[in-house]
Amino acid sequence: MSELSRRHFLTATAAAAAGSTLPLSAPALAAAPPAPNQVPSAYRYKVGDIEVTVISDGIRTFPLADNFVRNQPRDAVNAALKAGYLPENQVTVNFNVHLINTAGKLVVIDTGNGPAQGTVGLTQGTLASVGIDPKSVDAVVISHFHGDHINGLVNAQGTPTYPNAQVLVPEAEWAFWMDEGNMSRAPEAMKGAFQNVRRVFKPFEGKVEKYGWDKEVVPGLTSVATVGHTPGHTSYNLTSGNGKLFIQSDVTNIPVLFMRNPGWHAVYDMDAAKAEETRRKVYDMVSAERMLVAGFHFPFPAAAYVEKDGANYRYVPINWSPVL
Amino acid sequence: MSELSRRHFLTATAAAAAGSTLPLSAPALAAAPPAPNQVPSAYRYKVGDIEVTVISDGIRTFPLADNFVRNQPRDAVNAALKAGYLPENQVTVNFNVHLINTAGKLVVIDTGNGPAQGTVGLTQGTLASVGIDPKSVDAVVISHFHGDHINGLVNAQGTPTYPNAQVLVPEAEWAFWMDEGNMSRAPEAMKGAFQNVRRVFKPFEGKVEKYGWDKEVVPGLTSVATVGHTPGHTSYNLTSGNGKLFIQSDVTNIPVLFMRNPGWHAVYDMDAAKAEETRRKVYDMVSAERMLVAGFHFPFPAAAYVEKDGANYRYVPINWSPVL
Numbered sequence: 001m002s003e004l005s006r007r008h009f010l011t012a013t014a015a016a017a018a019g020s021t022l023p024l025s026a027p028a029l030a031a032a033p034p035a036p037n038q039v040p041s042a043y044r045y046k047v048g049d050i051e052v053t054v055i056s057d058g059i060r061t062f063p064l065a066d067n068f069v070r071n072q073p074r075d076a077v078n079a080a081l082k083a084g085y086l087p088e089n090q091v092t093v094n095f096n097v098h099l100i101n102t103a104g105k106l107v108v109i110d111t112g113n114g115p116a117q118g119t120v121g122l123t124q125g126t127l128a129s130v131g132i133d134p135k136s137v138d139a140v141v142i143s144h145f146h147g148d149h150i151n152g153l154v155n156a157q158g159t160p161t162y163p164n165a166q167v168l169v170p171e172a173e174w175a176f177w178m179d180e181g182n183m184s185r186a187p188e189a190m191k192g193a194f195q196n197v198r199r200v201f202k203p204f205e206g207k208v209e210k211y212g213w214d215k216e217v218v219p220g221l222t223s224v225a226t227v228g229h230t231p232g233h234t235s236y237n238l239t240s241g242n243g244k245l246f247i248q249s250d251v252t253n254i255p256v257l258f259m260r261n262p263g264w265h266a267v268y269d270m271d272a273a274k275a276e277e278t279r280r281k282v283y284d285m286v287s288a289e290r291m292l293v294a295g296f297h298f299p300f301p302a303a304a305y306v307e308k309d310g311a312n313y314r315y316v317p318i319n320w321s322p323v324l
Numbered sequence: 325m326s327e328l329s330r331r332h333f334l335t336a337t338a339a340a341a342a343g344s345t346l347p348l349s350a351p352a353l354a355a356a357p358p359a360p361n362q363v364p365s366a367y368r369y370k371v372g373d374i375e376v377t378v379i380s381d382g383i384r385t386f387p388l389a390d391n392f393v394r395n396q397p398r399d400a401v402n403a404a405l406k407a408g409y410l411p412e413n414q415v416t417v418n419f420n421v422h423l424i425n426t427a428g429k430l431v432v433i434d435t436g437n438g439p440a441q442g443t444v445g446l447t448q449g450t451l452a453s454v455g456i457d458p459k460s461v462d463a464v465v466i467s468h469f470h471g472d473h474i475n476g477l478v479n480a481q482g483t484p485t486y487p488n489a490q491v492l493v494p495e496a497e498w499a500f501w502m503d504e505g506n507m508s509r510a511p512e513a514m515k516g517a518f519q520n521v522r523r524v525f526k527p528f529e530g531k532v533e534k535y536g537w538d539k540e541v542v543p544g545l546t547s548v549a550t551v552g553h554t555p556g557h558t559s560y561n562l563t564s565g566n567g568k569l570f571i572q573s574d575v576t577n578i579p580v581l582f583m584r585n586p587g588w589h590a591v592y593d594m595d596a597a598k599a600e601e602t603r604r605k606v607y608d609m610v611s612a613e614r615m616l617v618a619g620f621h622f623p624f625p626a627a628a629y630v631e632k633d634g635a636n637y638r639y640v641p642i643n644w645s646p647v648l
Contacts, residue, residue, distance in 0.1 A: 031428025
């Protein structure tokens with residue numbers, strides 16, 4: 001056959017199934033069992049002299065709720081999922097922990113969902129697979145106080161996961177969540193989040209360092225206010241030499257929904273209008289600068305360029321390099 | 325700061341550098357050395373009941389030659405590289421070996437560049453890291469006879485890399501490259517490729533199985549003629565249950581050049597016009613069917629959807645899943 005026709009293409013398998021399979025004449029080996037697990041999901045890249053290691057903490061997949069995108073009908077969300085080659089009526093949220101090795105210090109940025117349970121909490125297993133001992137971590141920098149970012153600060157015994165690390169948090173985030181008045185006024189559904197913040201930070205009482213915005217929190221990592229998702233939500237500029245990375249934290253969640261459609265409001269954004277304003281400003285800037293962006297909820301390895309497309313944006317993942 | 329302005333964003337790091345760095349008060353640990361290497365680049369996914377393991381054999385990076393795209397001026401190629409967020413005046417070619425576990429058989433599809441040298445030949449090291457013994461491989465299926473696809477059939481000692489594997493090759497490819505007349509008539513620059521084919525297949529003399537097109541070469545894997553890149557160039561439909569994958573081999577090389585611009589002719593295509601015709605047919609089909617495509621030269625993990633965009637196509641990588 002020298003012609004490749006569409007009809008041919010679609011029927012070739014059926015033809016083959018009708019009996020033309022070549023016999024495998026190799027010696028019979030024991031049947032190879034399929035591998036039971038995914039490989040550990042870690043990836044390294046450089047920003048100037050700073051080494052970044054991305055660790056997937058896992059994924060959560062759940063049915064699409066009608067209010068998942070607050071200001072869009074279900075059909076529009078399904079159409080966007082389909083356009084992004086994702087299954088309809090279902091949502092998968094990715095979680096990615098970032099480590100940076102900067103000036104001889106090992107720094108974790110956001111900690112993931114905590115102890116392993118099902119498809120999340122994979123961080124400690126993957127850190128072990130790449131030979132990183134949690135005792136060697138010097139600092140943990142937290143972007144905001146949602147559970148998927150802070151729960152990994154403590155292990156199943158409720159003691160610090162990174163026992164030698166200083167914990168640094170945005171002062172505006174601390175002020176909001178630790179305020180007893182804010183907790184008492186919060187809707188019932190949000191009270192758990194306030195209580196979780198108190199549970200997680202309990203072992204660090206009196207030892208948490210609060211940082212403001214526009215500060216170099218650790219060498220090369222500067223805090224940037226990106227509020228809306230939470231009242232103290234923080235992103236970072238990571239710079240070294242000519243290398244630049246914008247670590248966005250939760251400026252957006254699933255890219256094919258909320259980067260492709262920056263006006264869509266995710267149920268997770270506490271001030272949705274402010275979050276949208278922040279999102280458009282950030283993406284206008286990083287697209288104009290052609291700056292690489294790391295996203296906690298981007299698909300692993302969670303680094304991408306942002307291409308402006310009219311009033312919207314397109315997610316362009318970096319090319320994986322098999323060598324450092 | 326509650327306002328995020330562009331000016332702010334660009335000057336924040338400079339401000340921080342002026343002296344507002346927080347002191348790290350954690351106990352002084354030994355400085356953490358940066359990791360010397362990338363993590364092994366392996367990834368698994370399922371096509372129905374068949375497990376696919378992608379292994380990066382590495383990358384080659386070299387200066388952009390004027391004839392790299394035969395029918396385009398250098399400026400156009402640089403513009404496309406830039407549009408794809410890749411460095412100008414430089415080309416990076418990716419190599420990916422695919423393994424499938426089908427009906428209890430472990431099958432390698434194309435073998436990579438052979439013994440490790442610099443940034444290529446990473447396959448054996450990565451196979452070891454995921455616990456796959458080359459002795460457990462039952463079959464090696466070859467798509468065409470370019471060195472980056474066949475050289476991994478033999479190790480540095482010139483003996484078979486996969487000692488228990490049957491070797492299956494396209495009969496049209498075998499006929500072309502093994503023909504002494506074709507070798508004698510070949511331009512001087514191509515004679516090495518003919519000699520390399522003879523070197524690689526020498527240890528398998530009389531034991532190579534030749535397959536035609538539209539054949540189920542191993543369970544679930546059906547050969548499809550996609551000639552142009554070479555005279556016997558072959559792609560595959562992999563099917564299991566509702567799962568489908570089109571393994572394109574070298575229907576195109578670097579996606580941001582030759583998928584985004586299917587009319588561009590890579591220096592590697594032996595019959596460029598025929599290769600373009602094949603490329604457009606294949607991408608019209610897989611885009612219409614929304615079929616996942618695996619590409620030997622795609623960026624790792626080398627699986628993507630193809631989105632039709634006028635007369636061109638857009639490369640949409642799959643979302644990495646940290647769980648199988």
